[in-house]
Amino acid sequence: LDALSALLLSGVNGSFKAFSRSLSSDADNNIRFPCPNHNCGRAFNWKRNLTRHLKYECGLQPRFKCPYCDYYGKLKGNVSKHLLRRHNTRKIYVVDLSQGTS
Numbered sequence: 086l087d088a089l090s091a092l093l094l095s096g097v098n099g100s101f102k103a104f105s106r107s108l109s110s111d112a113d114n115n116i117r118f119p120c121p122n123h124n125c126g127r128a129f130n131w132k133r134n135l136t137r138h139l140k141y142e143c144g145l146q147p148r149f150k151c152p153y154c155d156y157y158g159k160l161k162g163n164v165s166k167h168l169l170r171r172h173n174t175r176k177i178y179v180v181d182l183s184q185g186t187s
């Protein structure tokens with residue numbers, strides 16, 4: 086019985102050591118604030134970075150769209166640049182999705 090309890094204790098100690106080692110040396114442990122949006126996959130060291138990400142980046146619908154293909158942009162300038170690069174032989178205009186959809 087003593088041998089068995091010693092074995093169990095050593096097993097417990099061993100797994101605890103492994104557990105604490107994985108906690109302290111894991112590089113991913115620095116990332117404490119993963120984005121709650123599960124198709125995003127971003128993670129942040131600081132809560133304020135996650136808050137900013139959620140407010141300005143994550144889950145925001147692109148407002149502007151290329152009229153000739155499925156390119157979307159959050160900024161009108163991005164879609165204009167895309168139009169000049171990809172469709173410079175056609176009329177340059179940007180579709181504003183926030184207009185006429187309400």
Ligand SMILES: [Zn+2]
Nearest residue numbers: 120122125143
């Ligand atoms: Zn996100």
Ligand SMILES: [Zn+2]
Nearest residue numbers: 151153154156
């Ligand atoms: Zn396009």
